[in-house]
Amino acid sequence: MHELMGIITICAFFLTIAFIFWKPNINEAIPASAGALIVLLTGTVSLSDLGAITETISGAAITIMATIVMAIVLESFGFFHWAAEILLRKARGSGIRLFWLTNFFCFLMTLFVNNDGSILITTPILLMLLKSMGLKNHQKIPYLLSGALIATASSAPIGVSNIVNLIALKIVHMDLYMHTAMMFIPASFGLVLLTLLLFAIFYKTLPKKLPEVAQWSLMPGGHPLKGDHLKEINTKFMRNVLIFVFCVRISLFVASYFHFPVSIMAVLGSAFLLAWRWTFLKIPPTDMIKKTPWYILIFAFAMYVIIYGLSNLGLTEWLITIMQPLVAGSLLQASVLTGLLLSILSNLFNNHPALMVGTLTLTNMGLDPLTLKISYLASVIGSDIGSLLLPIGTLATIMWMHIIKKGGVKISWGQYLKVTIIVIPITAIVTLVLLSYWVSWIF
Numbered sequence: 001m002h003e004l005m006g007i008i009t010i011c012a013f014f015l016t017i018a019f020i021f022w023k024p025n026i027n028e029a030i031p032a033s034a035g036a037l038i039v040l041l042t043g044t045v046s047l048s049d050l051g052a053i054t055e056t057i058s059g060a061a062i063t064i065m066a067t068i069v070m071a072i073v074l075e076s077f078g079f080f081h082w083a084a085e086i087l088l089r090k091a092r093g094s095g096i097r098l099f100w101l102t103n104f105f106c107f108l109m110t111l112f113v114n115n116d117g118s119i120l121i122t123t124p125i126l127l128m129l130l131k132s133m134g135l136k137n138h139q140k141i142p143y144l145l146s147g148a149l150i151a152t153a154s155s156a157p158i159g160v161s162n163i164v165n166l167i168a169l170k171i172v173h174m175d176l177y178m179h180t181a182m183m184f185i186p187a188s189f190g191l192v193l194l195t196l197l198l199f200a201i202f203y204k205t206l207p208k209k210l211p212e213v214a215q216w217s218l219m220p221g222g223h224p225l226k227g228d229h230l231k232e233i234n235t236k237f238m239r240n241v242l243i244f245v246f247c248v249r250i251s252l253f254v255a256s257y258f259h260f261p262v263s264i265m266a267v268l269g270s271a272f273l274l275a276w277r278w279t280f281l282k283i284p285p286t287d288m289i290k291k292t293p294w295y296i297l298i299f300a301f302a303m304y305v306i307i308y309g310l311s312n313l314g315l316t317e318w319l320i321t322i323m324q325p326l327v328a329g330s331l332l333q334a335s336v337l338t339g340l341l342l343s344i345l346s347n348l349f350n351n352h353p354a355l356m357v358g359t360l361t362l363t364n365m366g367l368d369p370l371t372l373k374i375s376y377l378a379s380v381i382g383s384d385i386g387s388l389l390l391p392i393g394t395l396a397t398i399m400w401m402h403i404i405k406k407g408g409v410k411i412s413w414g415q416y417l418k419v420t421i422i423v424i425p426i427t428a429i430v431t432l433v434l435l436s437y438w439v440s441w442i443f
Contacts, residue, residue, distance in 0.1 A: 005042040005043060005044060006042075006044070006313045008038065008042050009038075009039050009042050009044045009306075009309045009310065009313060010310065010313070012035040012038040012039050012042075012306060012309075013035065013039075013306050013307075013309075013310060013353075015031075015035065016031045016032055016034070016035030016303075016306060017349050017350060017353070019031040020032070020350065020392075020398070021392045027295050028295065028299045028395060028398070029295035029296075029298040029299040029302065032298070032299045032302035032303050032306070033298060033302045035302065035306050036301075036302035036303075036305035036306055039305055039306050039309040040305065042309070044309035044312055044313060045305055045308050045309045045312065049308055049312070050305070052308075053301065053304050053305060053308055054301075056167060056170050056171060056304070057167050057170075057300055057301055057304055058263075059166070059170060059261065059262065059263045060166030060167045060169075060170060060263075060300075061297045061300060061301070062263035062266065062267060063166060063252070063262055063263045063266045064114055064116075064166065064296065064297075065292060065294075065296075065297060066263070066266035066267050066269065066270040067113050067114050067117060067266060067270070068113065068114070068116070068117050068292060068293060068296070069270040069273075069274065069288055069292060070112075070113060070245055070248070070269070070270050070273055071113045071117040071120065071121055072288065072291050072292065073270075073273050073274060073276075073277050074121070074241065074245070075121070076277055076281060076283060077237070077238065077241060077277065077280075077281070078234075079121075079238065079241075080121070080124060080125050080128070081128075082234065082235075082238050083105065083125055084125045084128055084129045087101050087102065087105060087125075087129060088129060091210060093209060093210050093212070094208070094209070094210065095139075095206045095207035095208055095209065095210050096203075096206055096208065098143065098210060099142065099143060099146065099199065099202070099206055100195075100199075102126065102143050102146065102147050103146055103147060103150045103195050103198075105122060105147075106118060106122045106147040106148075106150045106151035106154070107150055107151070107154045107191065109121050109122050109151060110150075110151050110152075110154035110155055110158075111154065111158065111249065112242070112245050112246065112249060114155065114162060115151060115152050115154065115155035115162050115384075115394075115396045116293075116296060116395060116396050116399065118151040118152075118154070118396075119148060119151055119152070119396045119397075119399055119400050119403070120293075120399070120403075122147055122151055123144065123147070123148065123400055123403045123404060123407075124403065124407070126143055126144055126147055127144070127403075127404065127407035127408075127409065130143060130144070131407075131408075133210055133211045134211055135207065135211070137409060137410055138205060139205065139206075139207050140409050141205070141409070141411055141415065142198075142202035142205050142206055144404055144409060144411075145198075145411065145416065145419060146195070146198040146199075146202065148396070148397060148400045149194065149198065149388055149420070149423070149424075150191065150194065150195060150198075151396070152384070152388060152394055152396045152397060152400075153190070153191055153194060153384060153385045153388060153427075154191060155384050156183065156187040156190070156191075156380055156381055156384040156385055156431075157180070157183055157184045157187035157188050157191070158180060158183075158184070159176050159179040159180065159183070159380075162384060164300070164351060164352050164355050164356065164383065165179075165355075165380055165384070167300065167304070167356065167359075168355050168356070168359040168376065168379070168380065171359045171360065171363055172359060172362065172363055172372060172373070172376045174373060174376065175256045175257070175259065176252060176253055176256030176262060177253055177256045177257040178373075179377070180253060181442070182373065182374075182377055182435075182438070182439055182442070183377050183380070183435070185434075185438050186431055186434035186435040186437075186438045187381065187385075187431060187435075189430075189431070189434055190381070190385060190427050190428075190430060190431030190434065193426070193427050193430055193431075194385070194423055194424075194427040197422065197423040197426060197427065198419070198423055201419055201422065201423065202419075241273075241276075244269075244272075244273065244276075245269075245273070248265070248266070248269030248270075248273075251265045251269065252265050252266060274288070296395075299352070299395070300352065303352050303353050303356070304356055306353070307353050307356045307357055307360070310357070311357070311360050315357065316357075316360050316361050316364050317364075319357065319358075319361040320361055320364060320365055322341075323338065323341065323361055323362070323365065324365060326338055326341065327362075327365070327367060327371055327375050330436075331370070331371065331374050331436045331439065331440055332433065332436040332437075334371055334374055334375050334378065334436070335374050335375070335377075335378040335432045335433070335435050335436035335439075336378070336429065336432045336433060336436070338358075338362075338375045338378040338379055338382070339378035339379065339381045339382040339386060339428060339429075339431075339432040339435075340382065340386065340428070340429070340432070341358070341382065342354055342355065342358050342378070342379045342381075342382030342383050342386065343382040343383075343385075343386025343387060343389065343428055344386075345357065345358065345382075346382060346383045346386060346387030346393045346394070347386070347387055347389050347390045347392070347393045350387075350392065350393065350394065350395065351383035351384070351387040351393055351394050351395075352395060354382075354383055354387070355379055355380065355382075355383040358379045358382075358383070359376060359379060362375050362376055362379070370439070370443060373439070374435065374436065374439050377435055377439070378432055378435060381428060381431050381432055381435065382428065382432075385424065385427055385428050385431060386424065386425075386428040388420055388424050389417075389420050389421065389424045389425070390413075390416075390417070390420070391413065391416050
């Protein structure tokens with residue numbers, strides 16, 4: 001009977017992943033919840049395990065939900081149109097300049113919000129902007145694809161920008177401040193390299209001269225602006241809002257440094273921003289109940305239940321036998337091989353379960369503190385950057401494929417892979433090597 005329950009648990013995992021890949025337009029929380037329910041019914045995960053799972057992911061989930069609330073408030077203020085207008089104006093008719101601005105914008109949105117929120121914000125803005133210019137399908141792909149890859153990969157330098165990173169931080173008992181100190185420099189170099197590689201690939205496709213388009217401008221709340229004075233007010237207001245959001249992000253790292261709950265700081269920041277919106281636009285916070293994508297929280301919890309069940313069946317012990325030789329040598333070997341293994345797992349099974357499995361495995365290997373930290377950080381690089389090889393490697397890219405399809409832009413797996421097969425392995429390996437040398441130098 002025990003063996004039968006184990007087989008059912010394993011089948012539930014593979015069927016859940018297969019359904020998410022097969023029907024990416026279906027809410028990911030639905031198949032994940034069904035799989036988690038099956039695992040619970042088999043008894044592989046007990047009620048006490050559920051308590052441990054809740055404790056592990058609760059802080060990360062609250063932090064991510066709070067930052068997504070900030071993204072929704074930005075939309076209420078008319079941020080989408082305002083940002084699109086700035087991109088258009090700063091590009092000054094150059095398709096090359098727009099490429100660099102687009103990628104920098106996507107990086108900033110992940111920095112301000114998180115990788116999933118960044119995709120939800122930047123993709124509609126870019127679709128709106130590119131459509132207004134009347135670009136052809138193949139001319140839109142460089143901006144949309146590079147933006148999605150940068151937005152997702154930008155969660156690597158900063159742990160707070162990805163819910164799965166935050167959950168893994170909790171498991172390895174590493175605070176946000178330490179994660180950033182060890183990861184920011186090598187991962188940022190990796191992002192620069194990724195952008196340069198993308199530019200080299202797309203250079204011939206990028207329109208050198210952009211078609212002229214009528215400028216538009218919106219007041220916060222969606223009211224059209226008229227006159228330079230009102231435009232200045234609009235810019236000043238948006239700048240103040242962004243400065244506040246940036247200060248909230250900084251406060252998360254300060255809180256982590258002083259061992260104050262990061263989730264509480266995130267909630268306080270989002271609550272203040274909601275109050276600001278209520279005062280300015282007279283919109284009460286009740287709309288957040290409907291607009292907040294709660295499915296992300298449900299998806300993360302359900303996937304963790306399934307992974308916990310697999311771990312209880314012995315998956316962790318099996319992976320230990322594989323990973324032990326990988327991390328037993330130098331820090332360079334631990335970084336590169338662990339990162340590549342997690343890249344493979346992420347592209348096969350999605351980065352959420354891959355990083356959870358990898359982190360649980362690392363914590364049960366009896367590693368010394370430094371090797372554990374660098375192996376964990378290498379796992380993050382594998383799950384945040386290496387996972388981008390296939391569009392099904394991350395929840396963010398799955399959502400992105402769905403959004404651009406709804407926006408009328410066609411991109412096949414072949415077109416996607418033609419780019420990522422070159423840029424992602426190079427970026428991941430270089431970043432992993434840089435990580436090992438950087439950590440060795442600072443320690």
